[in-house]
Amino acid sequence: MTPVDIAHKFATRLGTTLDEQAAQRLASIFVRQEVSKGETLLAEGQVARNFLIVEQGLTRQYYYKNGIEVTEHFCCEWDVVYCTDSMLMREPTTLMIEALEDGVVHNVPFDEFRRLCDESPQIMKLYVRLLEDGLVESLRKTDAQRFESARERYETFVRQYPEAARRAPGKHIASYLLMTPESLSRVRAGLL
Amino acid sequence: MTPVDIAHKFATRLGTTLDEQAAQRLASIFVRQEVSKGETLLAEGQVARNFLIVEQGLTRQYYYKNGIEVTEHFCCEWDVVYCTDSMLMREPTTLMIEALEDGVVHNVPFDEFRRLCDESPQIMKLYVRLLEDGLVESLRKTDAQRFESARERYETFVRQYPEAARRAPGKHIASYLLMTPESLSRVRAGLL
DNA sequence: TGACGAAATTGATATAAATCAAGCCATGTT
């Protein structure tokens, strides 16, 4: 898949389109990266200078809360991985990115991307859609975590992210769902 | 306060600025509204066509989950009230807006606002900052609700929204903090 | 292929907060 194809795919995924010139501009800043299972793509304390488009594989974002690892998000094929806080605020991240499978991602340097936004209304539209999506998604997630039992949270998760549910290790799914691995195990066994 | 002042205040609040022309354009679409305590500003099932800038007063956004009223957000002076889902998706809202005090708000018709975004890069920048802020805020909130005890959630809330903590009725604060009014009472009494 | 360490399961117990229940206090109304 060529970088220009990636650019189009990215736009399509967000419900927008790019003409050839915009797609080429955008594609020109992509940095392809092969990643292997267990690899850290963004380490604690680094400032996130890119967001990522996943072409192949599965990633998770996680942070530490009182020494416990908490998974914030899973991303697989054609999802966009970004650490809002660090990238927008230019602060060292507390949210790490890790590859859970071998795969291929495309790094999009954020500063260059923002420059393209100012030059191309189509790319700005893309960015706005990305933010809008992130916001809607984030609010939906918060909602799911309010007033849902462990079992319901798991069922919602399986429906919404079937790929992650199949491919990610249980302990990460458990921490994503705010429950212990023991509880996840019981939910899966139908005991909860 | 004139509409143009409101526009500037709005921009400043979001860390951007508007030149006179942009401020006047923006101000021209504001619709001033006096609201009274208990008044519903957006009812269930309506499509949110505006977002609101609060000049004076206190509002809350809430929805029903299994018949229980859940407060999602409080906004007071110079906060911006918006129902992302409904406004962006143009769907009937499940998130209602209610005034908790007498006050004054300024309605900003979203379609007209988006049109101004396309015409004015300064206003587009304002919108992007609004979305970015909303995203960061939303993620912070999700985080606060993960792994914090009832007491910690209350303490965080008081620190972050001292005005709402002082001015809003306890039962709404309790539902915002995902606890029963009984628990909030015990937290406040230092019993939890 | 076998063996080791990590992950998942299963069971027993502990705990934070919900629920249920009753009474008290404030606020606003006739």
Place this chain on the structure above:
DNA sequence: AACATGGCTTGATTTATATCAATTTCGTCA
């Protein structure tokens, strides 16, 4: 001013899920 209504407080009990502990299963690499 008396009353009523909703909101807050306080106490007793229940419940979902965490925690602790002991195996079992699985995935990875020598």
